[in-house]
Amino acid sequence: MRPPTSLKREFLRKWIMGLQLCSSSKKEMSFVERKKAIKLSADVAMASARNAATRWSRALISKASKDDSNKGIVECILGPDLESLKGASLSMDLHSNKNISKKILSKKNISKKILRKSRSIRQAKKSCSQKVMASSIAKRLVKKRTQVLKSLVPGGESMTEFSLIEETLDYILSLRAQVDVMRHLANATELLNRK
Amino acid sequence: MGTDANGDSGFEHGDGCLLDCPSLGIFTSLPYLNGVTSIFIDDYDPPVPPAHVADAIAPPPLTTHDQIDDIYAGTVLENQEMSSTIQLTQHSSDPRFVELVPNFPPFSTGGFSEMITSCSLPKCHKNGCSPIHPLEKNVTGKTSNLRNQIDNCAQMKECHKADDGTIKFPPIEKKRKRLANDGSQFAYLKNMEAAQQKDECLGRQDERKQKAEPKIVANNCGKQIGEEVKVSSQNGEAPKEDYIHVRAKRGQATNSHSLAERVRRERISERMKFLQDLVPGCNKITGKAVMLDEIINYVQSLQRQVEFLSMKLATVYPEMNVQIERILSNDIHHSKGGTAPILGFGPGMNSAYPVRQVNLQAITQAMESSNLQSSPMSPMPNAWDDELQGIKRMGFTSTAGPENLETSELHESTAIDFLRPKGIALLTQEVLNDPAFINSKD
Numbered sequence: 001m002r003p004p005t006s007l008k009r010e011f012l013r014k015w016i017m018g019l020q021l022c023s024s025s026k027k028e029m030s031f032v033e034r035k036k037a038i039k040l041s042a043d044v045a046m047a048s049a050r051n052a053a054t055r056w057s058r059a060l061i062s063k064a065s066k067d068d069s070n071k072g073i074v075e076c077i078l079g080p081d082l083e084s085l086k087g088a089s090l091s092m093d094l095h096s097n098k099n100i101s102k103k104i105l106s107k108k109n110i111s112k113k114i115l116r117k118s119r120s121i122r123q124a125k126k127s128c129s130q131k132v133m134a135s136s137i138a139k140r141l142v143k144k145r146t147q148v149l150k151s152l153v154p155g156g157e158s159m160t161e162f163s164l165i166e167e168t169l170d171y172i173l174s175l176r177a178q179v180d181v182m183r184h185l186a187n188a189t190e191l192l193n194r195k
Numbered sequence: 196m197g198t199d200a201n202g203d204s205g206f207e208h209g210d211g212c213l214l215d216c217p218s219l220g221i222f223t224s225l226p227y228l229n230g231v232t233s234i235f236i237d238d239y240d241p242p243v244p245p246a247h248v249a250d251a252i253a254p255p256p257l258t259t260h261d262q263i264d265d266i267y268a269g270t271v272l273e274n275q276e277m278s279s280t281i282q283l284t285q286h287s288s289d290p291r292f293v294e295l296v297p298n299f300p301p302f303s304t305g306g307f308s309e310m311i312t313s314c315s316l317p318k319c320h321k322n323g324c325s326p327i328h329p330l331e332k333n334v335t336g337k338t339s340n341l342r343n344q345i346d347n348c349a350q351m352k353e354c355h356k357a358d359d360g361t362i363k364f365p366p367i368e369k370k371r372k373r374l375a376n377d378g379s380q381f382a383y384l385k386n387m388e389a390a391q392q393k394d395e396c397l398g399r400q401d402e403r404k405q406k407a408e409p410k411i412v413a414n415n416c417g418k419q420i421g422e423e424v425k426v427s428s429q430n431g432e433a434p435k436e437d438y439i440h441v442r443a444k445r446g447q448a449t450n451s452h453s454l455a456e457r458v459r460r461e462r463i464s465e466r467m468k469f470l471q472d473l474v475p476g477c478n479k480i481t482g483k484a485v486m487l488d489e490i491i492n493y494v495q496s497l498q499r500q501v502e503f504l505s506m507k508l509a510t511v512y513p514e515m516n517v518q519i520e521r522i523l524s525n526d527i528h529h530s531k532g533g534t535a536p537i538l539g540f541g542p543g544m545n546s547a548y549p550v551r552q553v554n555l556q557a558i559t560q561a562m563e564s565s566n567l568q569s570s571p572m573s574p575m576p577n578a579w580d581d582e583l584q585g586i587k588r589m590g591f592t593s594t595a596g597p598e599n600l601e602t603s604e605l606h607e608s609t610a611i612d613f614l615r616p617k618g619i620a621l622l623t624q625e626v627l628n629d630p631a632f633i634n635s636k637d
Contacts, residue, residue, distance in 0.1 A: 031509055039505035138484060145487035152494050162459070165466040168490060172473050175497040182504040189511045 007049055008177050014045035015181070040064060046178045056167050057174075059155020105158065 018041025044064050047057035120136070149164060150156035153171050156164055467486055471477045474493045480486050 034512070035506045035509035038508050039502065042501065042505060138482075141484040142487060145484060145491060148491050149487060149494070152491060152498070162463055162466065165463060165470065168494065169466070169470055169473065172470075172490075172494060172497065175494070175501065179497060179500045179504065182501065182508065186504055186507050186511065189508070193511065 007174065008181050010049035011042075011045050011174075011178060012181050014048055015042050018042075018045055042178060042182060046174050050170070050174060054167060054170050055159065055163070056154045056156070056171050063154065 019038065021041075043060060047060040047064075050057040146161060146164065149168065150159065153159075153164065153167055156167065159167060463483075467483065470490055471480070471486065474489050477486060477489050480489065
């Protein structure tokens with residue numbers, strides 16, 4: 001396995017920076033704001049710890065930097081020279097993703113729909129055997145679930161099925177590391193506070 | 196089936212019953228809050244002989260996930276099995292695993308392409324062996340299926356001729372163009388290993404079958420060569436060893452589309468197997484739909500955990516300032532163990548990024564000095580308390596003495612204690628009612 005400790009360490013480091021920035025900027029924050037700030041810095045730190053090697057991390061960062069209020073944190077976490085790199089890749093990703101993927105997806109969807117209709121008509125004519133129906137039902141289920149998964153993984157809308165699975169793999173690993181670090185921190189504070 | 200119910204809840208979130216999901220997450224995590232600190236202590240001081248760091252980190256998350264997520268209530272045994280498959284030391288007999296593990300480092304640095312190719316290697320080896328088998332059967336002579344396979348091997352030598360006529364596959368097009376330059380070489384090198392046997396049947400059947408169906412044959416060949424070119428160009432190694440040998444097996448269609456489909460399906464199923472090992476409790480599941488369901492549930496639960504943990508941290512830190520640094524410095528010292536990583540941590544952090552607050556610098560310097568003194572303490576003791584006391588004394592030399600420190604901390608902690616019983620329940624309600632939170636779930 002890729003050494004999880006290094007990932008966690010990266011994440012922790014960047015997260016600390018983000019938190020410091022948050023706390024220095026606003027003195028009085030409501031509970032919700034605080035929670036959002038924590039979560040945001042955690043997410044961005046996680047994404048940048050992957051060094052934009054994966055699509056989901058890029059998508060996450062681009063989403064976060066769209067919102068003006070978050071930009072400061074994002075920039076801080078990313079670091080000065082990384083920012084320019086990511087700016088380029090982000091803009092490329094954004095534009096390319098937006099334009100191309102929309103067109104491609106719409107075309108794909110239309111053509112797929114047509115194919116599906118013709119296929120189903122043909123199948124209905126040919127045989128209503130149980131096998132055929134079962135397989136079509138299975139396919140439909142799989143389709144539904146890939147849709148849901150696409151909505152879960154950041155930036156998943158414009159991914160083929162194969163890349164989606166890989167991105168999910170990586171995303172699960174990083175989420176796990178993130179949860180571990182956060183949990184340890186929460187425990188540490190709890191224990192310390194109990195003293 | 197339990198997963199179906201959870202799958203439904205997962206679907207509902209698309210329909211707008213958002214409140215169900217977060218409440219689920221919170222309720223399942225409440226026991227985590229109350230009773231489980233002992234478990235976390237056990238997790239928290241992993242035995243840190245560095246060789247087993249990976250091992251130590253892998254099992255605890257699984258066992259704690261087991262605790263937290265009722266959905267993933269596999270037995271502890273099952274999770275341990277799972278963790279053993281992930282550990283570096285033990286492997287299942289699956290050869291793909293053995294190939295996988297040393298190749299995960301490229302996962303972090305080089306991205307996915309290397310991982311794909313490295314993981315496709317074992318597959319190639321497997322498939323590379325297989326053509327010999329059916330060929331041997333062929334020699335005994337079942338012609339209808341022979342035809343397919345022999346056409347394939349015939350074309351491996353001939354395909355560079357058939358290049359132009361076979362552009363039916365848009366994705367393969369570019370690969371074929373590349374191929375046109377290297378074509379004959381590839382064909383030759385590939386054939387070196389299994390060539391002899393193939394040549395026999397080639398010699399017999401070649402003339403007969405060659406003209407029969409040039410199109411399909413050429414497509415198949417193109418498909419194979421396309422795969423080979425793709426893999427070898429990515430690897431940059433000698434092409435004879437690695438190619439995804441797509442061979443029409445007995446009784447299967449050799450239609451070009453179905454071949455591509457099959458390759459795609461195989462790659463997807465391979466990835467799904469990796470996912471099976473990541474998601475706890477999925478060893479026995481076969482079938483894409485159920486697997487996907489489990490994966491969705493897992494990702495959702497992880498995301499919910501992140502939300503919940505950030506909420507929890509928000510409650511503990513009314514002012515996110517000084518406490519974070521102090522606690523993080525303690526935390527870093529404990530969780531990362533040893534002196535070397537922390538020494539590497541501290542100065543690296545200071546130099547790379549502008550540190551905005553003086554406290555942090557002071558703390559890291561204090562940490563470093565304390566690390567030098569505290570090397571006898573670095574083998575992780577089991578008792579939190581002693582370490583904490585010791586480090587507080589050694590680390591925070593700026594304040595007067597241990598007692599002063601403790602009282603000052605006590606002040607803060609009592610303030611937090613006031614908050615806490617008001618605590619999680621009320622605050623979570625507050626958050627749930629907050630429309631922003633609900634929107635952020637989207």
